[in-house]
Amino acid sequence: MLTVIITLLIISTLLFISSFFASDRFKSIETQLEQLSLNQMQEAYQLKKKIKILEEELMPEELDFNFTSQPKSPLQSRVEALYENGKSISQISQITQLSAYDVEILINQLIKTR
Incomplete structure (x- = not known):
C-alpha cells in the first residue's frame, strides 16, 4: 500500500512539473x-x-457663382446702350437686325449682371 501511495505521489509530481513545460492551449x-x-x-x-x-x-467643392464678367461683344454693348437710351425691344431688334427674342435674352442677361 505504501508503494502505491509513493508511486502515485511521484506520478503526480511528474505531471505537475510537466504541466509547466507544456504549452497552454488557451x-x-x-x-x-x-x-x-x-x-x-x-x-x-x-x-x-x-x-x-x-x-x-x-463632394462637390463650393461652387463660385460669382462669375467674372467676360468682355462684352460690340453687339451686346450696342444693345445695352440702346436699352439704356430707352429704346423698346422691337426698336432694338430693328436697329441691330436681331430677333426680338435674342434682344430680350441679351437685356435679361444685362439686368441679371447688375
Whole structure:
C-alpha cells in the first residue's frame, strides 16, 4: 500500500512539473484572438480613413457663382446702350437686325449682371 501511495505521489509530481513545460492551449488561442481583433481594428480604421478621403474627393467643392464678367461683344454693348437710351425691344431688334427674342435674352442677361 505504501508503494502505491509513493508511486502515485511521484506520478503526480511528474505531471505537475510537466504541466509547466507544456504549452497552454488557451494561452495560444487567446493570443491569436487578440492578434485577430487588433488586425480587424486596424483594417476598419484604414477603411474609414479611405472612405473619408473618397468622400472629400467626391463632394462637390463650393461652387463660385460669382462669375467674372467676360468682355462684352460690340453687339451686346450696342444693345445695352440702346436699352439704356430707352429704346423698346422691337426698336432694338430693328436697329441691330436681331430677333426680338435674342434682344430680350441679351437685356435679361444685362439686368441679371447688375
